Amino acid sequence: MHTLHTYLLFHVLFCLGQKVHGHDIINGKKAKKNSMQYMAHLTGRGGCGGFLVSEDFVMSAAHCAGLTEVTLGTHNLNKIDRNTMIYSVEKQCQHPNYDNNTLSNDIMLLKLSRKAQMGKKKIKPVKLPSKNPKPLKAKQxxxxxxxxxxxxxxxxxxxxxxxxxxxxxxxxxxxxxxxxxxxxxxxxxxxxxxxxxxxxxxxxxxxxxxxxxxxxxxxxxxxxxxxxxxxxxxxxxxxxxxxxxxxxxxxx
The missing domain is CATH 2.40.10.10 (Trypsin-like serine proteases)
Structure with a gap:
């Protein structure tokens, strides 16, 4: 059984890993262009992912706190085009019960410095669960x-x-x-x-x-x-x- 010490060591290593500018998923494939218009890339003190949930807010993990810039509207970080929008983070809303040791309540909302430009831009929020969602099934x-x-x-x-x-x-x-x-x-x-x-x-x-x-x-x-x-x-x-x-x- 893992001890708490091992878990804390893991957490330190994991957070350090966030500072590596990596850009891939394990054994995945390239996403189709404009197929995930809610995806956000967060940068500042390291790098994380995120996703647009409203015109004002992007959701991410609480342990990603400290990131100051949000990029929306692109799948290729080296190609900035007319659909790419870059926003500053106006306010970080970490869950008040987030625990940095156990990673409990590891969720955060980031308020954008201005409303996300949707419509003609290739940007739109993803749906969130309903009030009483159906339980996920194993192997789903x-x-x-x-x-x-x-x-x-x-x-x-x-x-x-x-x-x-x-x-x-x-x-x-x-x-x-x-x-x-x-x-x-x-x-x-x-x-x-x-x-x-x-x-x-x-x-x-x-x-x-x-x-x-x-x-x-x-x-x-x-x-x-x-x-x-x-x-x-x-x-x-x-x-x-x-x-x-x-x-x-x-x-x-």
Whole structure:
């Protein structure tokens, strides 16, 4: 069983991994152009993924705090065109109960410095779960996308990558990890499959049937050589009152 010390060491390594400018998903493929118009690339102190949830806010992981710039409307970070929009972060809204040691409540909303230009621009928000969403089924196929590393300490690409990952039963996931996981999580990919997330993908969305259900949170000690242990995502449905309150008031 992993000790808390091992977990804390993992978290330090994971956060350091965010500072590597990687741009890929493990065993994924290039996303079709304009297929994921909600995807955001966050930069500043390191790099993370994120996704547009309203004209004012992008969602990401709380452990990605400190990022100051949001890029929307592009899949290739080296190609800036008329659809690419770059915004400053006006306000970071980390969940008030976020725990930097356990990564519990690992979710954050970033208020943009100005409204996202949608309409003619190739930018639009992704749907969030309804008030009473149907439970995800084990082995249900979902997708995750990002600009993270191709493998542990591996090469990087500049084009958005996407991969299908199967949902893993939460009880099984906790047994596999061999210790307590945060209660508000979803497990998908990284186990019984060579596909999953890597450093730099943090904060990106897990999308099931067109709905963003999870936020990329962590993997096993920054190891992206799968199959290994299940990848862990923050379960968005557990935070809907907090999310909706901020989106309505446009502040935190």
């Amino acid at each position: 196929k979902c997708t995750v996308a990002g600009w993270g590393l191709t493998k542990t300490a591996g090469n990087s690409a500049d084009e958005l990558q996407v991969v299908d990952v199967p949902v893993i039963d939460l009880k099984e996931c906790k047994n596999l990890w061999g210790r307590s996981l945060p209660p508000e999580v979803i497990c998908a990919g990284g186990y019984n499959t060579p596909k999953g997330i890597c450093q730099g993908d943090s904060g990106g969305p897990l999308v099931c049937k067109g709905v963003a259900v999870g936020v990329v949170s962590f993997n096993n000690k920054s190891n992206c050589d799968y199959p290994d242990l299940p990848n862990v995502y923050t379960d968005i449905s557990k935070f809907l009152p907090w999310i909706n309150d901020i989106l309505k008031k446009k502040k935190c």
